[in-house]
Amino acid sequence: MDRTSIEAWRSLRNPEFMLRDADELIDGQYINQPELRPIADALLAWAAATEGVEIQMRKGYVSLHSPRRKFAQVTRTTNTAVDVALRLDTLHILARALDQNT
Numbered sequence: 102m103d104r105t106s107i108e109a110w111r112s113l114r115n116p117e118f119m120l121r122d123a124d125e126l127i128d129g130q131y132i133n134q135p136e137l138r139p140i141a142d143a144l145l146a147w148a149a150a151t152e153g154v155e156i157q158m159r160k161g162y163v164s165l166h167s168p169r170r171k172f173a174q175v176t177r178t179t180n181t182a183v184d185v186a187l188r189l190d191t192l193h194i195l196a197r198a199l200d201q202n203t
Contacts, residue, residue, distance in 0.1 A: 126158040130177050140183045144175050 131138040148154045155166040162176040174186040
């Protein structure tokens with residue numbers, strides 16, 4: 102294997118975004134649309150305060166997990182919108198979590 106192939110393989114095995122911390126990932130998602138950041142921050146604050154909810158940061162979105170599965174995804178989809186996708190079969194988990202925080 103030549104040097105270029107080895108470096109390409111390493112970058113696939115350990116992409117740069119996998120080495121970033123959570124703050125860097127969320128900052129990167131909203132760097133060009135800071136006015137949308139408070140929406141994501143509010144959702145993440147709720148998730149962090151809710152028992153049994155795990156936050157997993159990704160390069161382009163944030164996923165929220167219950168102990169069993171992913172139940173929501175927060176994505177900045179356009180320059181003016183943040184989408185929140187919910188699993189319909191897990192709405193009872195979300196309802197229970199909302200009751201805990203009220």
